[in-house]
Amino acid sequence: MEFYRSHVLVCTGTGCTSSNSRSVISGLRKELADKGLEKEIQVIETGCFGFCNLGPIMVVYPEGVFYCRVSQDDIQEIVEEHFTKGRVVQRLLYHEPNTTVKTQEFNDIEFFKHQKRIALSNCGIINPEKIEEYIARDGYFALAKVLHEMKPEDVIEEIKKSGLRGRGGGGFPTGMKWNFAHKAQGDQKYVVCNADEGDPGAFMDRSVLEGDPHSVLEAMAIAGYAIGANQGYIYVRAEYPIAVERLRLAIEQAHKMGLLGKNIFGMGFDFDVDIRLGAGAFVCGEETALLTSIEGKRGEPRPRPPFPANSGLWGKPTIINNVETYANVTRIIRNGWEWFASMGTEKSKGTKVFALAGKIKNTGLIEVPMGTTLRTIVYDIGGGILNDKKFKAAQTGGPSGGCIPAELLDTPIDYDNLIAIGAMMGSGGLIVMDEDTCMVDIARFFLEFTQDESCGKCPPCRIGTKRMLEILTRICEGKGVPEDLENLETLAKTIKSAALCGLGQTAPNPVLSTLRYFRHEYEAHIYDKKCPAGVCKSLLSYKINEDKCRGCSLCARNCPAKAISGKVKEPFVIDPEKCIKCGACMEKCKFGAIERK
Amino acid sequence: MRSLEELKSLKAKAEKEMALREDTGKPTIIVHMGTCGIANGAREVLNTILSELKSRNLTDIHVTQTGCPGLCHLEPLITVSEPGKKNPYIYAKVTTENVKKIILQHIINGQPVTEWLVNLEK
Numbered sequence: 001m002e003f004y005r006s007h008v009l010v011c012t013g014t015g016c017t018s019s020n021s022r023s024v025i026s027g028l029r030k031e032l033a034d035k036g037l038e039k040e041i042q043v044i045e046t047g048c049f050g051f052c053n054l055g056p057i058m059v060v061y062p063e064g065v066f067y068c069r070v071s072q073d074d075i076q077e078i079v080e081e082h083f084t085k086g087r088v089v090q091r092l093l094y095h096e097p098n099t100t101v102k103t104q105e106f107n108d109i110e111f112f113k114h115q116k117r118i119a120l121s122n123c124g125i126i127n128p129e130k131i132e133e134y135i136a137r138d139g140y141f142a143l144a145k146v147l148h149e150m151k152p153e154d155v156i157e158e159i160k161k162s163g164l165r166g167r168g169g170g171g172f173p174t175g176m177k178w179n180f181a182h183k184a185q186g187d188q189k190y191v192v193c194n195a196d197e198g199d200p201g202a203f204m205d206r207s208v209l210e211g212d213p214h215s216v217l218e219a220m221a222i223a224g225y226a227i228g229a230n231q232g233y234i235y236v237r238a239e240y241p242i243a244v245e246r247l248r249l250a251i252e253q254a255h256k257m258g259l260l261g262k263n264i265f266g267m268g269f270d271f272d273v274d275i276r277l278g279a280g281a282f283v284c285g286e287e288t289a290l291l292t293s294i295e296g297k298r299g300e301p302r303p304r305p306p307f308p309a310n311s312g313l314w315g316k317p318t319i320i321n322n323v324e325t326y327a328n329v330t331r332i333i334r335n336g337w338e339w340f341a342s343m344g345t346e347k348s349k350g351t352k353v354f355a356l357a358g359k360i361k362n363t364g365l366i367e368v369p370m371g372t373t374l375r376t377i378v379y380d381i382g383g384g385i386l387n388d389k390k391f392k393a394a395q396t397g398g399p400s401g402g403c404i405p406a407e408l409l410d411t412p413i414d415y416d417n418l419i420a421i422g423a424m425m426g427s428g429g430l431i432v433m434d435e436d437t438c439m440v441d442i443a444r445f446f447l448e449f450t451q452d453e454s455c456g457k458c459p460p461c462r463i464g465t466k467r468m469l470e471i472l473t474r475i476c477e478g479k480g481v482p483e484d485l486e487n488l489e490t491l492a493k494t495i496k497s498a499a500l501c502g503l504g505q506t507a508p509n510p511v512l513s514t515l516r517y518f519r520h521e522y523e524a525h526i527y528d529k530k531c532p533a534g535v536c537k538s539l540l541s542y543k544i545n546e547d548k549c550r551g552c553s554l555c556a557r558n559c560p561a562k563a564i565s566g567k568v569k570e571p572f573v574i575d576p577e578k579c580i581k582c583g584a585c586m587e588k589c590k591f592g593a594i595e596r597k
Numbered sequence: 598m599r600s601l602e603e604l605k606s607l608k609a610k611a612e613k614e615m616a617l618r619e620d621t622g623k624p625t626i627i628v629h630m631g632t633c634g635i636a637n638g639a640r641e642v643l644n645t646i647l648s649e650l651k652s653r654n655l656t657d658i659h660v661t662q663t664g665c666p667g668l669c670h671l672e673p674l675i676t677v678s679e680p681g682k683k684n685p686y687i688y689a690k691v692t693t694e695n696v697k698k699i700i701l702q703h704i705i706n707g708q709p710v711t712e713w714l715v716n717l718e719k
């Protein structure tokens with residue numbers, strides 16, 4: 001065994017990889033070797049810390065110093081100052097927004113302080129490509145416990161009592177689902193992991209797979225034991241190459257150690273896992289479509305019942321759970337249901353991972369106890385709104401969800417509260433919007449997405465979302481008519497009740513929730529032909545204020561459409577016929593003479 | 598994997614390799630590595646500490662470094678800080694020879710080598 005005095009963990013999740021963490025790692029290894037320090041300081045590749053907009057992230061142990069945005073140019077200084085002289089490189093430390101405070105240790109950073117990491121507890125701590133590091137943190141002990149000490153019924157009971165609900169969107173009680181599959185008759189049963197993660201902007205599942213792949217494999221084996229299955233499939237997006245590679249490696253290592261395969265722990269239980277790559281459509285994340293896709297057919301949903309627990313993959317009893325759901329299972333088995341049930345709200349236990357995005361200072365991945373308020377997430381963890389603008393709304397649940405307005409910032413976030421206010425937990429995308437966001441435009445954006453992703457099998461979704469999108473587009477273009485709002489509502493209700501699968505049933509949600517909280521914005525578009533947030537181009541007009549214009553001609557020179565004319569030193573004018581409303585003139589004007597209405 | 602025992606011994610081994618990333622509740626040895634320290638042999642002291650800890654398999658002792666505390670004439674300096682104790686022990690003029698005694702007597706047996714301490718906090 002090698003003895004190192006320092007471990008340097010560098011994130012190699014997708015976020016940090018795209019900000020070049022790999023070249024930082026290779027540069028660091030080279031610099032350490034050049035200085036003869038490679039036997040003292042070990043560089044370790046790890047998973048996502050969640051602080052993706054500050055990547056590449058580097059954490060130095062034993063001190064726990066947290067460096068952000070480390071580039072290749074910083075390596076020499078880090079090696080010279082920190083690793084040879086023990087002086088922390090101050091300028092690379094994390095800087096708390098809204099203050100001048102620089103924070104050295106990562107547990108002291110506000111962003112992490114309000115979090116409770118269960119599903120992400122190994123992400124950023126272990127090297128996901130080494131099964132030993134997972135084992136060092138009690139990995140595979142839950143599987144050992146289940147096989148040695150528990151009957152399948154006990155496992156199901158434990159999960160039921162923990163109160164764990166599906167993290168993939170629906171929030172269905174996991175223990176109950178397992179029980180259906182356990183009771184179902186069948187010589188062959190299957191365990192499936194849903195890692196399709198199609199929600200735009202969401203990357204919770206990717207981070208778990210990249211940072212802690214064994215936690216999912218172990219939980220799938222536990223599920224297999226509970227329901228009587230010995231084959232598992234992970235259906236993972238093809239767009240997640242790092243996650244796929246780490247999963248492959250994890251499966252291979254688990255096999256080598258006999259933690260997957262035949263006769264695990266000598267207890268007579270066999271379990272195997274295979275990977276299936278996603279077919280690249282949002283609807284393939286819907287469970288029946290996903291199963292159809294694994295069977296090698298076109299990923300289209302089918303009516304339920306029969307539910308997969310009774311008739312799933314190739315007609316056999318199958319459970320399908322989300323990545324994050326599985327990531328919680330091993331921890332529940334190890335720590336007991338009481339521990340898990342002690343966190344969260346009455347009907348939503350444990351924690352939830354959110355991908356925090358939009359107009360917020362700290363974007364990234366967070367895990368908070370259920371029942372945390374949106375205010376804590378936006379202001380304490382997220383550091384507030386970018387450029388200190390006003391918070392307008394947060395969208396949860398992506399294209400299936402809804403928006404939460406500022407009045408409801410103090411709502412404790414859990415499954416039932418979100419449904420009650422017209423939003424939904426979804427898989428955990430959380431997009432923050434500021435005062436410059438047009439809510440009609442947002443609704444149109446999400447509907448464009450679902451309409452595009454509608455598989456076309458059922459008419460309510462295929463035709464209904466198309467009609468809704470037409471109306472929304474018309475409103476944004478200033479051609480809305482008074483009946484539009486009523487028609488939108490009727491269409492929404494019809495699609496919700498008549499569509500075949502969850503995609504169609506939830507597609508109208510963004511429209512309904514914006515109508516509920518921001519109806520006045522729709523009305524402004526329709527009756528006043530105005531977009532209050534100044535987003536919808538067709539409803540905007542740019543005008544030069546004659547009193548402020550000094551006639552410098554800067555705007556005219558920057559107008560790409562040659563729509564501005566005038567004599568130097570006299571007020572200029574914009575020709576509304578030619579103006580393409582790009583806003584370039586307004587940005588350039590030094591005298592604030594250009595007004596947008 | 599044939600048994601729980603096998604998994605346990607694997608864990609014990611892997612845990613040692615990761616001890617650096619956990620708070621082990623054991624003392625930390627801090628080597629002062631300012632220019633003055635390095636010029637007086639702090640690097641050699643550091644290397645000796647590392648090889649000594651390695652040969653004794655003391656993976657739960659953390660070794661870190663810091664800059665010059667201002668006592669340049671007493672370099673190389675090392676500080677031993679113990680969790681729960683307010684004042685750390687600062688050793689002066691450490692050599693590759695006497696650091697071995699510090700490890701044996703102080704780190705392993707819990708008896709600070711008082712005659713080499715600069716601060717007389719006992």
Ligand SMILES: Cc1cc2nc3c(=O)[nH]c(=O)nc-3n(C[C@H](O)[C@H](O)[C@H](O)COP(=O)(O)O)c2cc1C
Pocket residue numbers: 165166167168169170171172174194195196197198199282283284285286287288320321322323325427501502503
């Ligand atoms: C259109 C649509 C897309 C979905 N996409 C996903 C997805 O990407 N990942 C996921 O885990 N569940 C997704 N679901 C939910 C699944 O159908 C299913 O409920 C879930 O995988 C069950 O696992 P859970 O109980 O652990 O949440 C989607 C559902 C719909 C209707």
